[in-house]
Amino acid sequence: MAGTVLGTNPDTDLRAGSLEEELRLVGQLVEASLPLWPLPAGAEARLLNIAENLTWLIRAGAFRAVLRVHRPGYHSRRGIGQELAWSQALAREAGIDTPAPIAGVNGELVQEGSVPGLGPRHMVLFEFAPGRQPDEDEDLVAPFHTLGAIAARTHLHAQGWAAGEDLERLVWDEDAVFGAGATWGDWRDAPNVTPEICVVLEAVEALLRQRLALWGKGRARYGLIHGDMRLANLLISEGRTVLIDFDDSGLGWYLYDFAAAISFMEDHPQVPALRAAWTEGYRGVAPLSDEEEREIDTFVMLRRMALLAWIGSHIEAPEPRAMAPHFAEGTARLGRIWLAGGSVTGLPAPGLTSDPLAAPGG
Numbered sequence: 001m002a003g004t005v006l007g008t009n010p011d012t013d014l015r016a017g018s019l020e021e022e023l024r025l026v027g028q029l030v031e032a033s034l035p036l037w038p039l040p041a042g043a044e045a046r047l048l049n050i051a052e053n054l055t056w057l058i059r060a061g062a063f064r065a066v067l068r069v070h071r072p073g074y075h076s077r078r079g080i081g082q083e084l085a086w087s088q089a090l091a092r093e094a095g096i097d098t099p100a101p102i103a104g105v106n107g108e109l110v111q112e113g114s115v116p117g118l119g120p121r122h123m124v125l126f127e128f129a130p131g132r133q134p135d136e137d138e139d140l141v142a143p144f145h146t147l148g149a150i151a152a153r154t155h156l157h158a159q160g161w162a163a164g165e166d167l168e169r170l171v172w173d174e175d176a177v178f179g180a181g182a183t184w185g186d187w188r189d190a191p192n193v194t195p196e197i198c199v200v201l202e203a204v205e206a207l208l209r210q211r212l213a214l215w216g217k218g219r220a221r222y223g224l225i226h227g228d229m230r231l232a233n234l235l236i237s238e239g240r241t242v243l244i245d246f247d248d249s250g251l252g253w254y255l256y257d258f259a260a261a262i263s264f265m266e267d268h269p270q271v272p273a274l275r276a277a278w279t280e281g282y283r284g285v286a287p288l289s290d291e292e293e294r295e296i297d298t299f300v301m302l303r304r305m306a307l308l309a310w311i312g313s314h315i316e317a318p319e320p321r322a323m324a325p326h327f328a329e330g331t332a333r334l335g336r337i338w339l340a341g342g343s344v345t346g347l348p349a350p351g352l353t354s355d356p357l358a359a360p361g362g
Helices: 019-036 077-093 141-160 174-178 195-215 256-261 271-283 290-294 296-313 318-339
Strands: 044-050 054-060 063-069 111-115 118-127 170-172 222-225 234-237 240-243 250-253
Touching: 019 044, 019 054, 019 063, 019 111, 019 118, 077 118, 077 141, 141 222, 141 234, 141 240, 141 256, 141 271, 170 174, 174 195, 174 296, 195 296, 195 318, 250 256, 256 271, 256 296, 290 296, 296 318
Parallel strands: 170 250
Antiparallel strands: 044 054, 054 063, 063 118, 111 118, 222 250, 234 240
């Protein structure tokens, strides 16, 4: 998840909201850890992005690389290795441009370090990928067409890729969003979920559970996904499009990748055109049935509910705090449309067949 977010470190005495202190300590960790990689002399680090993880730009003359410092407790070392294995396989076998990880002097892609006051953190160094992220205020039709094609290639690859071991990755299903151990917490704990809004969203959750159970987890519908395939995770430069940040990759429904693509902009007036561009790009690479396209709204609502929970569980950070005043209300507004049989992406009313698993993609 891109943006300004930082979770509390359970291995230290840092309190929730002590962002400045955590940044100071992680900065010390980065400086102390640079010798773990074969970097040019004089390498320096500068904070690049604050998200679930912290990323740092490493510079030494003309050399550039990006160092990701993982938040604790989100992924195991083995799970991070599996993420890197898939992103590298996509680059080799599916024609998807992804930044290559750089091995440390010990030959390992995943490094670990700690400093006093900060528990151990996993770290990965990536080759620098030039480019810019498309802006929400520009015409996004062409980038979404590209995004759809990239999503299709990742899904086709995932269906034929053997990880070689049990995955230790996130799972983006109904339990991950609504279960007792939901990855981002309970949406009911998010700010401004009033009793009136709660009634609407309880109905949304109930219908989502029903539709997802009917939709099922057939191999052509559910598998390994990027999980955060937004424009913020695309870098475009001189005809080159690089897909970055596989940190949320794991098991989920393939249509969830479209829902992730419009995260935080579900009510943007471009969304119908963006859905059309994404699905056209997708169909240029892989099949996407009309029924699957009609079901997209289900996954948009699933993602929106997950994001509401994310805001509540990360409220100490600036970005979710800025969105908090209106996000629950906006989610309920979309939910009312969806519950009434309308579309939040400009689609006809969904309408599952009596036997959805018998449809293409089941």
